[in-house]
Amino acid sequence: MDLQSLTLLVEILDAGNLSEAARRLKMTRANVSYHLNQLERSVGAQLVRRTTRRAEPTEIGLRLYQHGLAIQSELAAARESVTTLGQSLLGRVRLSVPSGYGQIVMSEWLIDFKRQYPGIVLDVLFENRIEDLLRDEVDIAIRVIPEPPQNLVARDLGPVRYVACASREYAAQHGLPMQLDQLQSAPVVTAAVIGRQLRVAAYQGEERREVVLEPTLISENFLFLRQAILAGLGIGLVPDYLMNDDVRRGDVLTTLDDWRLSIFGTQMYMLYMPNRQHTRATRTFIDFILARVRGAAPVASEG
Structure with missing residues (x-):
């Protein structure tokens, strides 16, 4: 087993099926399937359950996926540390915010953040639904919900009225x-x-x-x-x-x-994936928003 094999597994499970993984990796579907089969033979266990529409991890496949994800994140953080040494903060943050709260309350915060960190690309989605953060390649989501999902890190942003x-x-x-x-x-x-x-x-x-x-x-x-x-x-x-x-x-x-x-819950949360080494840009954004929320008492509600 090597890093390339783990990367392939991460891409397959993130993509949701072999065809989409092949498109992202710029490989043929047959080639992706071949390398996955080789990885499963080397491990001695099935890692991915394949159907015509969906690829889902087995228990051992999920564990290897999590290890692969952590390694990828560490490598990305290491590359970022080297490339940004002595430079202004660079990077990209993909953010999903509630439509009303994002436009009325957060828009000024986002503009201030962009002024302070012009090298960071902000990709902002205004939406109210909770989707799969990995599938939609969202780094951070702001949501009002009764209880945060157990598979995500949830930072409490305060009560909703x-x-x-x-x-x-x-x-x-x-x-x-x-x-x-x-x-x-x-x-x-x-x-x-x-x-x-x-x-x-x-x-x-x-x-x-x-x-x-x-x-x-x-x-x-x-x-x-x-x-x-x-x-x-x-x-x-x-x-x-x-x-x-x-x-x-x-x-x-x-x-x-x-x-x-x-209606939708009594608390607002900032949600992001666990076990992921965030980039400096993402960590800076998280700290910036938490500081703004603490200074905006009481915390406004979602919409």
Whole structure:
């Protein structure tokens, strides 16, 4: 077994199938299959279960994959240390951030980071779904979730708070719900998971309640949701940061303020892969964002 064989195994499992691995390695699929077979013979065990669409690791294959990944990361870090010695910080960070939080809160942070580190390439995805970080080649993801995935490192960025709110004009015409159950008969404007019922958790001291709602306007674009709330289309259930300026101006009123509301979770996390030697650029970015979050008390919510 050698480094080249481990690299081949890492590429196959990262790619998800032999054809994609062959494309990334600029080899034929038959050649990739041949070298994988040779590696399995040298180990004396099957490392990858192959189907027509998917390549998945066996238990020993996963262990070797993790070793290969660690070795690759160490080599990349060593190369970076040599090539950047005496130079300004260089590198690339691929980041996935929630659409609303990323645009409204994080955009200024990202711009400041880029000003401080012009040699680092920032590749920013604005999205709300949690995907496979390895498959999508994402270094860091910012997400609001009930519990962080066990296969990822999770840095707690603080609590998340949702608010029930409506435009002043809507409140004057229709009134605001004063009880949680009244949300069920109100036109609700919010984000939701397609194909699932919207279950809103509400906390008041030790009490926890859950309300099942059927929103009349749903979108993953939180800036659009803000426009819809300002237009008087219903009761918004959105992160507090989204409407803070409108609330301060008096254009939007909040209700059910005694309850702590949650849709996707109560905490925000920074997520990244474990057992990976991060580049200096990635480590610098992580430290930069953690410092900004600590200085932005309370931490804003996701959207």
